[in-house]
Amino acid sequence: xxxxxxxxxxxxxxxxPRSRRLLRAVAVVACLPYLALKAAWVAGSHVGIPAxxxxxxxxxxxxxxxxxxxxxxxxxxxxxxxxxxxxxRGVPAWLLAVPMWAATGLLAPIMAGYPLQLxxxxxxxxxxxxxxxxxxxxxxxxxxxxxxxxxxVQGLALGALFVLYARDRWGRLWRGRTGDLPSGTTGTAxxxxxxxxxxLALFPLALxxxxxxxxxxxxxxxxxxxxxxxxxxxxxxxxxxxxxxxTGGLLLAFRRAPALPVRxxxxxxxxxxxxxxxxxxxMTAVALMPSGDPADRxxxxxxxxxxxxMIVGLLVxxxxxxxxxxxxARAVKHxxx
Numbered sequence: 653x654x655x656x657x658x659x660x661x662x663x664x665x666x667x668x669p670r671s672r673r674l675l676r677a678v679a680v681v682a683c684l685p686y687l688a689l690k691a692a693w694v695a696g697s698h699v700g701i702p703a704x705x706x707x708x709x710x711x712x713x714x715x716x717x718x719x720x721x722x723x724x725x726x727x728x729x730x731x732x733x734x735x736x737x738x739x740x741r742g743v744p745a746w747l748l749a750v751p752m753w754a755a756t757g758l759l760a761p762i763m764a765g766y767p768l769q770l771x772x773x774x775x776x777x778x779x780x781x782x783x784x785x786x787x788x789x790x791x792x793x794x795x796x797x798x799x800x801x802x803x804x805v806q807g808l809a810l811g812a813l814f815v816l817y818a819r820d821r822w823g824r825l826w827r828g829r830t831g832d833l834p835s836g837t838t839g840t841a842x843x844x845x846x847x848x849x850x851x852l853a854l855f856p857l858a859l860x861x862x863x864x865x866x867x868x869x870x871x872x873x874x875x876x877x878x879x880x881x882x883x884x885x886x887x888x889x890x891x892x893x894x895x896x897x898x899t900g901g902l903l904l905a906f907r908r909a910p911a912l913p914v915r916x917x918x919x920x921x922x923x924x925x926x927x928x929x930x931x932x933x934x935m936t937a938v939a940l941m942p943s944g945d946p947a948d949r950x951x952x953x954x955x956x957x958x959x960x961x962m963i964v965g966l967l968v969x970x971x972x973x974x975x976x977x978x979x980x981a982r983a984v985k986h987x988x989x
Contacts, residue, residue, distance in 0.1 A: 675732075675736075676736045679728060679729070679732040679813065680729050683802065683806060685802050686798075686803070687722060689795070689798070691722065693714070694718045694719060700792050700795040701791060705791065706790065706948075707790065717938075724758075728755060728806050731751060731752060732813060734748065745822075745980075749973070756807075756922065756926045757928075757931065758926075758927075758930050758931065759804075760807065760927050761889050761890070761893065761927050762800055763808070764889060766796075766800040767804075777881025826913075826915040828914055829913055830904075830912045830913075830914055831911060833907065833914070841974070842974050842975065845901070845968075845971050846904070846906065846968070846971050847902075848967055849897070849901050849963075849964045849967035849971070852960055852963055853894050853897070853898045855960050856894060856960040857895070860888075860890045860891040863883075863884075866884070870957075872949060872950055874948035874949075890927075893927035893931075894928050894964060895924070896924030896927075897924030897927070897928050897968045899917070899924075900917045900925070900968065901917075901921050901968035903916075903920070903921075904972060904975050918975075921972040924965075925966070925967075926965065927965070928965040932962040932965065935958045936962070939954070939955060
């Protein structure tokens with residue numbers, strides 16, 4: 653007896669378009685090199701790690717970090733399936749939004765930063781800060797090519813899948829212009845949170861801009877010694893992420909640009925808050941790991957910058973979440989509007 657394979661089905665019960673199946677496959681395949689590399693390191697392999705790399709000085713801590721990052725990248729596969737399988741439609745909004753917000757926040761600076769770093773290097777910049785310097789190499793250069801290329805492909809495929817899924821399920825929430833929004837969409841608490849985020853962002857923003865422009869005050873000795881064009885590119889991106897987050901939050905809360913499409917401040921707030929909060933959290937976690945060289949330990953000012961980023965990102969994310977919840981509730985009460 654022959655058996656016919658069932659066609660792929662989308663979240664709304666229709667046959668899943670070939671384009672979405674292709675995007676899902678691309679997202680999953682793009683995860684495999686990173687997962688294979690991390691699994692090899694957890695198993696004790698030193699592939700891609702130079703003999704004198706500082707990574708080899710922290711055995712247990714690095715195993716824990718590698719296991720954590722394997723789980724994080726594995727979550728991309730879960731999200732790709734969730735966005736394209738029938739059961740994904742029934743997942744509560746927050747259970748999808750939170751990991752997608754985190755994934756977007758972690759991947760966006762890499763997707764923008766790595767090509768910019770390559771461009772700056774091609775124009776004469778150096779990669780010493782990324783690799784750890786010639787005297788203390790961090791990883792072999794090919795590892796960065798494989799890993800960051802995979803991250804960029806993951807971000808593009810997963811982002812496209814989420815946009816298509818969100819358009820089908822929640823497209824009504826970002827239609828129209830900011831000035832057309834009903835008065836109940838934002839409240840005093842949201843405006844207070846957006847204003848607080850804008851004030852708190854001044855501290856990490858000032859330091860990020862200062863460091864991007866070549867300043868060294870507040871940086872650890874190890875960071876100063878290993879700075880390069882890569883470092884300055886990333887600092888500039890962190891500053892831009894803070895500006896995007898605060899701008900999006902203020903536009904959503906105060907509606908000072910009535911002609912602006914709603915999706916613009918939502919994108920600014922969503923991507924910006926995810927980038928500053930998640931990378932602030934990740935750098936804080938890395939800072940808490942034991943370091944053999946005191947020169948490599950983050951200073952108090954660096955830790956305060958990371959913490960400030962996290963708080964700003966979470967405040968702006970709360971503004972965006974409350975905005976979407978209010979619009980969703982209104983859409984349920986007034987489906988025709």
